[in-house]
Amino acid sequence: MSKLKTKDPHIRELAALVSGPYSILYEREDLLAYDCDGFTIHKHLPKAVVFPNTTEEVAAIVRYCARHRLPFLARGAGTGLSGGAIPVNGEVIISLVKMKRLLEVDLENRRAVVEPGYINLKLTNSISDKGYYYAPDPSSQSCCTIGGNVAENAGGAHCLKYGVTTNHILGLEIVLPNGDIIEIGAGGIPDAPGYDLLGLFTGSEGTLGIVTKITVRILKNPEAKQTVLAYFDKVEAGSQAVSDIISAGIVPAALEMMDKTAIEGVESAAFPVGHPLDIEALLLIEVDGISAGIEEQIDHILTVCQRHHVREVKVAQDEGERARWWANRKTGFGAMGAISADYLVQDGVIPRSKLPEVLTCINQISKESGLRIANIFHAGDGNLHPLILFDARIPGQAEKALEVGSACLKVCADVGGSITGEHGVGIEKMNEMRYIFSEEEISAQTDIREVFNPDRLLNDGKLFPSPGRCVEVKLAKQAEKV
Amino acid sequence: MSKLKTKDPHIRELAALVSGPYSILYEREDLLAYDCDGFTIHKHLPKAVVFPNTTEEVAAIVRYCARHRLPFLARGAGTGLSGGAIPVNGEVIISLVKMKRLLEVDLENRRAVVEPGYINLKLTNSISDKGYYYAPDPSSQSCCTIGGNVAENAGGAHCLKYGVTTNHILGLEIVLPNGDIIEIGAGGIPDAPGYDLLGLFTGSEGTLGIVTKITVRILKNPEAKQTVLAYFDKVEAGSQAVSDIISAGIVPAALEMMDKTAIEGVESAAFPVGHPLDIEALLLIEVDGISAGIEEQIDHILTVCQRHHVREVKVAQDEGERARWWANRKTGFGAMGAISADYLVQDGVIPRSKLPEVLTCINQISKESGLRIANIFHAGDGNLHPLILFDARIPGQAEKALEVGSACLKVCADVGGSITGEHGVGIEKMNEMRYIFSEEEISAQTDIREVFNPDRLLNDGKLFPSPGRCVEVKLAKQAEKV
Incomplete structure (x- = not known):
């Protein structure tokens, strides 16, 4: 490995536990790339970033950290959206990017x-x-x-x-x-x-x-796959179509919805496909399985859409068209950058039947806060992703975005839903855990953490609200954002 | 509640925690019905059986037992096959049969x-x-x-x-x-x-x-359902048909297999349907889903069966025929009573590709031990149920059946499988946990038990081998069986 420019004994010892070049980063300019993950509102510098090659090297690093009481955490690609890989305690980051076989x-x-x-x-x-x-x-x-x-x-x-x-x-x-x-x-x-x-x-x-x-x-691989795109003038009509497709016993492989603001975003970004900008809702529906029967499912979906006064509905004509529709959808979060300086994505779950009611509430929250909210989400399983648009350069807007996100989750929890479907709790939603768990229910979980992580050296200060004290939430300095 | 005929203060206190009649059983002749569950080789009398009506009554009983350090466990219908509801420590049984709304x-x-x-x-x-x-x-x-x-x-x-x-x-x-x-x-x-x-x-x-x-x-409910019955002269041909059906990308709702001894059993019992007695394997295959496409899946399955020289294959002509086939299959365990005084059912899981190899090993174990083994199992997901036939009146046979069962599980573990697919570990397979878990892996689990059940009053002596000592296995006295 290359010669180390530090006398810090921990850095030198940790580096020695890892074979090959590029075993450790420890200088401030290198560490800056590791001060947050996909949740960019909080930033903290790690003590160091180590790059083990094997399970044994990971175990050696962990044992070293445990012996010297150095906090540590694991990191993959850093794409997490709830801050799970942010070193809030100045952790040693164990990067797993070299273990990629x-x-x-x-x-x-x-x-x-x-x-x-x-x-x-x-x-x-x-x-x-x-x-x-x-x-x-x-x-x-x-x-x-x-x-x-x-x-x-x-x-x-x-x-x-x-x-x-x-x-x-x-x-x-x-x-x-x-x-x-x-x-x-x-x-x-x-x-x-x-x-x-x-x-x-x-x-x-x-x-x-x-x-x-x-x-x-x-x-x-499924033998066959068909993809439908449907445009609705009214969001209620789109929601009702979702409900009717599921009620018909069809289990689509995917059933995605985007609202007007979201469509504005994706059409302004890298993969526009010509969605009309004046509709309230778009559905992207995919069915797959053995060939026999796929056509009948598509016919049924088209009938449901017509029944709910769809403005236009079309079936992808080839794999290229299907791929373009999906690229447009999948880059939807990033596309918000085209219409807003910053955005915060939330991740609530609701019973499917509450969809129209919850969308109305979120709309109301948006109006009251003055922050626009785009909705791109997995409608079929009630997993919402309100994207709260803000500008971190305007003092107070980042804080307000966090408040608005929390309010959206409260709406989900109040209708019997949950505060995360797939993005995790991380540091972002620790306090919102109280929306759905009692003190006993949180204790049952933190007691399990005690079993495996009794010294709390591994990724501490995440996932659970600390009982009895308000969890400290530090916003990144505006200066760092600009 | 009815007047109690005991002065035991625990019985009287426990009875007082439960409202309505039939709140508790405590006399020996009543308790005998609770000395085992579907795993009948071990028998132990409980201290009492209480019948709470509500969650609050359950909690009151649990708190009473905890306070007085009385061991306790919960019981449903007592159909479990691994002894999970057997009161090996003379537990107070909390029967949940009244909470049935x-x-x-x-x-x-x-x-x-x-x-x-x-x-x-x-x-x-x-x-x-x-x-x-x-x-x-x-x-x-x-x-x-x-x-x-x-x-x-x-x-x-x-x-x-x-x-x-x-x-x-x-x-x-x-x-x-x-x-x-x-x-x-x-x-x-x-x-x-x-x-x-x-x-x-x-x-x-x-x-x-x-x-x-x-x-x-x-x-x-699936819109459509079709059921196929296929008879194979050779067990290998049946196994290969299972593999080919799955490889074709068809996911049957069920894919069951019975071997020759199993067929002898079900045809001698309450729901015979006329299976030939000289075949080595029978497959019961069901596909369900939306109507469109079902016929094509059935055609594909029939083609696969023909390719593997099926002797006879038929599709159920109506719901009545389908129901008769399933009744014949579902009472298969009990049907062993028609051809054997006693039987022990085992429950191993294997990678599907190892099916022919494992069936050969089990056959070998049967020959060496002199005990017949019938196989009725969920072939599609590699969940085997060897039924070891024995006669508990013959001294040593029950012990031998247990040994043979353990040997079958060892075969499953050795090909990368597991020791239970759906029946649980209970008291039956505690020692076999060592076939698949290291000491550290068992500790990780018992540490979790400590979190919730630190005094080990709830259903202790089950699921995990006790570290450092041989788990005591007491066979029921022959006298009790006859």
Whole structure:
């Protein structure tokens, strides 16, 4: 490794635990790239960033940190949206980007084994010629890692039919905060005996251990796929169409909605496809499965749309058109940059039947706050993503955006929903946990954290509100944003 | 309540905590009915059996037991197959049979709320006229309770396509071993934030808390359903057909197999349907979904069967025929009584590709031990059920049956499988946990038990091998069996 320009003994010791070049970053200008993740409102510098190559190196780093009581956390691609990888305690960041191998593909038993830094979309790309794919498809799938997906229990547009990450994880190798290495999930067989630690670790947001190997389920490519785009003058009509499609017993692979502001955004950004700008709602609906029956499902969907006075509805004519529609949708969050200086994405879940009522409330919150809100979301499973548009250069707007986001989540919680569907709690929604959990219910969870992470050195100050005191929320200095 | 004929202060106090008649059983002749569950090889008398009516009564009983350090456990219908409800420490049994109400049906959001003593099949029966059903269908569904299904994470024939119980549980109310009442699952919305306690409690075999209310997912009835019965001269041909059906991208709702000995059993019992007795394997295959496409799937399945030299294959001509085939299959375990004095059912899971190899090993074990083994199983998801036939009146045979069962599980573990797919570990398979878990992996689980059940008063001596000492296995006295 290259010569270190520091005398800090921890940096030197940590560097020595990792083989090869580029083992550690520790200078301020390097660390700046690691001061936040996809949740950009909070920024904190890590002590250092280490780049292990193997499970054993991860375990050695963890043991070193534990022995010297250095706080630490794991990081994948840093695309998380709730701040789970932000070093709020000046952590040593254990970056898993070098552990990015595809270790095994077992088509016969429909599973693959990857390292945590392996990019989500690469898995599908590497098995698609054999007719297989990996289902969870967060919008960031071209750059996010499967390790990060496990930490956040990531979702995606196609989770309506196929389930979120936890439904596709068959086994995990984990380095516990004391440096022990365990394997859970009985070698890739689901429904392992004993407690469901696989479910417990998936979505634990990096607070219980560091995942170093992942066995995932892979699926056979559907024989056929059809995609429908429908434009509605009224948002209520679009919501009702969603409800009627599901009630008909059709389970679309994806059922996405965008509202007027969201459409303005995506049409102003990198992948415009010519959506009309004066409609209130757009539905993007995909069905897949064996060829026989797909046409009948599409006919049924078209009939439902007509019944709800759709302005225009069309079926993708080829894979190119389908891909353009999806690129337009999947870059929707980033597209907000075209119509707003900053945006904050929220992630609430509601019972599907409450959709019109909740959209009205969010609209009302937007009017009262003076901040525009765009809605891009997984309508089929009631997973909303209000995008709160603001300008961090205007004093007070970032704070107001956070308040508006919290108010939107309160609306979701009040109708019997939840405060996150797929983005996690992180540092962003710790306080909102109280909207849905009692003190006893939070204790039951923090008691479990005590089992694995008793010294709270691993990714502390996340996920749970600290009992008895207001959680400190520090906004990034305006100066850093501009 | 009726006058108590005992001066035991615990019995009197416990009885006083429960309203209405039939609040407690405590006399030996009454307790005998509770000395085992569906795993009949071990028998232990409980101290008493209490019958609470409400969550609050359950909590009061739990608090009383905790205060007086009386061991206790929960029991549903007692159909469990691994001994999870057997009072090995002379527990106070908290029977949940009186808490059997259907509390809410919310068709629009596809969920229902039931009490733990509610019978599995009653849920489907009560919503089928509206076009809905509850998917998990253990063979005991006409008498087992949904509370028990949650404890064991029960499966069933249709879990190949629809998943096991944990995939259908949206929320739980739980009385913890200290008497606290918590609700988990965010009001029925899946993917709740925080740790996945819903997954953790589901399948925890009654060792972490007592479930008192359950929110389940209900599904729309499939528009169409077709069932195929196929007879194969050779077991390898049947196994290969299973593999080819799955490889074709078809996901049958169920894909069941029975071998020659199993067929002899079901044809000698209550629901014979005329299966030939000289074939080595029978497949029962069901596909469901929207009507369009079902015929094509059936055609494909028939073609696969022909390719593997099926002797005879037929499609059920009406619902009556389909029901008769399923009755024949679902009573398969009990049918063993027609050809053997006793039987022990095992429950291993293997990667589907290992099916022929594992069946050969099991056959070998049968030959060496001199005990016949019938195989009835969920072939589609590699969940085997070897039924070991024995006669408990012959000294040594019960012990030998246990040994043979353990040997079958070892075979499953050795090919990368698991020791239980749906029946749980209970007292039956505690030692076999070591086939798949290291000491650290077992500790990670028992540490979680410590969080919720630190005094080990709730259902102790189950699920995990005691570290450092051989787990005591006491066979029921032969005298009690005869």
